[in-house]
Amino acid sequence: MTHLEIGDLIGYGAVKQVYQTTWHNTTVAVVYVNNRDYINDFLHGLEMLKALGPNKYIVQLIGFCLKDKVYLIEYHPLGNSVHVDEIFIKNNIYDIKKRFNLCVDYVRILEFLHNSPGGKRVMCDSNSLNKTLEQYLITSSLSLILNDVDALPEVGHEGIICGHRELQGSFIAPEQKWPYPTHSYQEDRMPPYDEKVDIWKIPPVCNYFLGKSEAAKVFRYHLHPIHRKCREKYAVHRPSAREVLNFYEKLLQEYFVDKFTLTREEL
Numbered sequence: 340m341t342h343l344e345i346g347d348l349i350g351y352g353a354v355k356q357v358y359q360t361t362w363h364n365t366t367v368a369v370v371y372v373n374n375r376d377y378i379n380d381f382l383h384g385l386e387m388l389k390a391l392g393p394n395k396y397i398v399q400l401i402g403f404c405l406k407d408k409v410y411l412i413e414y415h416p417l418g419n420s421v422h423v424d425e426i427f428i429k430n431n432i433y434d435i436k437k438r439f440n441l442c443v444d445y446v447r448i449l450e451f452l453h454n455s456p457g458g459k460r461v462m463c464d465s466n467s468l469n470k471t472l473e474q475y476l477i478t479s480s481l482s483l484i485l486n487d488v489d490a491l492p493e494v495g496h497e498g499i500i501c502g503h504r505e506l507q508g509s510f511i512a513p514e515q516k517w518p519y520p521t522h523s524y525q526e527d528r529m530p531p532y533d534e535k536v537d538i539w540k541i542p543p544v545c546n547y548f549l550g551k552s553e554a555a556k557v558f559r560y561h562l563h564p565i566h567r568k569c570r571e572k573y574a575v576h577r578p579s580a581r582e583v584l585n586f587y588e589k590l591l592q593e594y595f596v597d598k599f600t601l602t603r604e605e606l
C-alpha cells in the first residue's frame with residue numbers, strides 16, 4: 340500500500356477520505372480515515388465489507404492494510420446516487436424503467452442487509468435524504484450498490500438506536516424521534532427500534548430516483564399502494580423489504596411488459 344501514487348480526491352464524509360489511485364494498471368479507490376475520532380467506525384466499516392462481501396449489493400473490497408489504516412475498493416466513476424439526474428441526462432436516458440431499476444436495487448440491498456450473513460442489519464447513516472443517497476454509488480451499468488457500511492448495527496432481541504445523539508428532521512422514521520418533548524434527550528431512555536426504520540425511508544428515496552418528469556408522476560401512482568404501507572406510523576404495520584421487493588418486481592414485469600406489447604401491436 341505504501342507504493343501507491345495517490346490521485347484526485349473522489350469524495351469524503353465524516354469518517355473517510357477517498358482518492359483515486361492506480362493498482363495493477365486499474366483505477367481503484369483508496370480509502371483513508373478522515374477523522375481519527377471515527378477510527379472505530381472506519382475499522383467497523385472494513386470489517387463489514389469483509390463480513391458481508393463479496394456480492395453484487397456492496398462495493399468490492401480489493402485489499403487492506405490494518406497497520407496503515409487504509410483499504411482499496413473498486414472505483415465507480417459515476418459517483419454517489421445524489422447525482423442520478425445529471426447521470427441520466429448526460430447519458431440521454433429518459434427511460435423510467437432504468438430509473439425504477441435503481442429503486443429495485445435499493446430495496447434489494449435493504450432486503451440483503453435485513454437478512455444478511457452477519458445478522459439483521461440496519462442502515463443507520465441515513466438521517467436525511469442527501470445523507471442516505473451519498474452512501475450508495477451508481478455503477479457504469481446504472482445499477483445501485485452500497486458503499487458506506489460504517490454504521491450497520493445488528494438488530495438483536497433488544498433493537499437498536501442509531502448514533503448517540505437526538506435525531507431530528509422530517510426524513511427519519513417516527514420511532515427515531517425522542518418521545519418525551521418535556522425532557523431533554525437521554526440516550527439510555529430512548530426506546531430502541533428495528534429495521535422498519537429503513538422501510539419508512541423507501542418512498543422518498545425511490546421518488547428521488549424516479550425524478551420529476553411526467554412519466555415519473557404517472558409511474559408513482561402505481562407505487563402508491565406499497566409506498567403508503569411503508570409510511571405507516573407504527574413500524575409493525577409496515578411491510579418487510581421482501582414484501583416491498585415482491586411488489587416492485589411484479590410491477591417491473593407487468594408495467595413494462597404491457598408497454599412492450601402495446602408497442603408491438605402498434606407496429
Ligand SMILES: Nc1ncnc2c1ncn2[C@@H]1O[C@H](COP(=O)(O)OP(=O)(O)O)[C@@H](O)[C@H]1O
Nearest residue numbers: 350351352353354355368413414415419473487
Ligand atoms: N469506490 C468509490 N467510487 C467512487 N466514489 C466513491 C467511492 N467511495 C466513496 N466515494 C465517494 O466518496 C463519498 C464519501 O464516501 P463514504 O464511504 O460515504 O464516506 P464516509 O464514511 O466518510 O461518509 C461518497 O459519497 C462518494 O461520493
Ligand SMILES: [Mg+2]
Nearest residue numbers: 352473474487
Ligand atoms: Mg458516507
